[in-house]
Amino acid sequence: MEARPSSLLAIATAVALLAGCAHSTGTSPVARAAAPETGAAVEKDATAADPLRIAEADIADVAGRMQRGELSSEQLTQAYLDRIAAIDDAGPRLNAVIEINPDAIAEARRLDAERRAGTVRGPLHGVPVLVKDNIDATPMVNSAGSMALAAHRPSKDAPIVEALRAAGAVVLGKTNLSEWANFRSTRSTSGWSGRGGQTRNPYVLDRSPCGSSSGTGAAIAASLATVGVGTETDGSILCPSAVNGLVGLKPTVGLVGRSGIIPISASQDTAGPMTRSVADAAALLEVLASAKDAQDRATTEVPASPRDYTAALRTDALRGARIGVVRKHGVNAQPDVDASFERALSHLREAGAVLVDVEIPTAGKWNAPEFTVLKYEFKDGLERYLRESGAPVKSLAELVEFNRANAGTEMPYFGQELLEQTQSLGALDSAEYRKASEAARRLAGREGIDAALAKDKLDALVAPTTGPAWPIDLVNGDNFTGAGYGAAAVSGYPSLTVPMGNARGLPLGITFMGSRWSEARLLGLGYAFEQRARERRAPTFVPTLPLP
Known part of the structure; x- marks a missing residue:
């Protein structure tokens, strides 16, 4: 992440990637970030035997096979553990999974016993899920990638993890991330953490996985679990999903409870699905949104209407839909991006959508107030989490001192x-914070997305x-190339990215944005687009792109 807060463009770059250890073996981050193996060796390991056909398998596939007795959750869980060993630890060495749940096989066996006894909790029964390492999930560490929290084992699950387990999911392990969800340095490298080292992009191994949900993005792209959970503040689900060829959904802030998640911003943080299909994103969102979280006041604003997101998945959902095309979208001009976007627009038209060129009238004006909001809310939220969770460090000041004392590992x-x-910074009752908070939400929301939608009576x-x-680039940091999702992130509105093409094998995504609580509509539009475009490709683990 390259940023110089003295300019608005730099501020936009600084916040655009925010959210929100080799499986605890003690392997050093430097060793984990070694140069990729030769192409032949990578191909050999990455295409290892897959007798259970788990590569690219979705929820419906594995659930159906378990229901028919062709597959057990224990077999499925072990197959993913074997694949993690072959691809994440060896072979391409993606370094995406930071810790394995030592109880994963036992959890799978219990769920198999329930199925044999006639109890099936739902579509996720027995399905392995990976969660980001800023979410409390017992008995594992929750560290945000920092060595300061490497011994921090929360006493209970976050509500969303409770919901996953109640739905029958097997929590397979935790994924690496950009340390502190990329809110640490103005020149950080996405996917790197002191505890986890550098995660790699499974499409081209010396390319960024983006962040901060880097490990979830790389792991799910490489089929190291059926589905994954990331978190976002500004781009931390959308960006790693797009560059890893995934579907990623950032829900409306408040739809998914956030207690037990190491925070950046109460205004913008949320967890959300990262999957290989829109259908899986819808199924996972239903579970995440079912979590009861009395401690998160934002969840009290959720409408009482039923949340059947899978019912919105119709191939004709684009017919008659009015879609606003944001051409001044904040992504740097790039021929492959432009060509893929035009093909995507053609798919939308062919599916019956009415396309209208629009502008978000306040585009970019929210960057400076957003940055102010994030800094204030990070201090307030982080220190509350550290105190209430019994973390080894209790304050931001202690964390800063820990990093200085352990600069060789942490910096x-x-x-x-x-x-x-x-x-x-001071408390959240400061005039500077209150002014910035009101401005950021208004400029991105009411005067941004809402105004653009209302002007031409648009659906998305x-x-x-x-x-x-x-x-x-561990020397200069991220060379971030811009984003089209900023308004949704700052306003707290939902956004969905779906694969739309590629640039020399590097995946590209299209983002659908809407008003608050419009997840079902966006999922329907994204599903109809996905079924027509079919741009998802499995990763090939290429070491590097050849020079011309």
């Missing part, structure tokens, strides 16, 4: 400028999600 490539800036807006993945 070998970039510093902690954002933590230091945030440390000196579309834009390219981001550009192709850039090379990993």
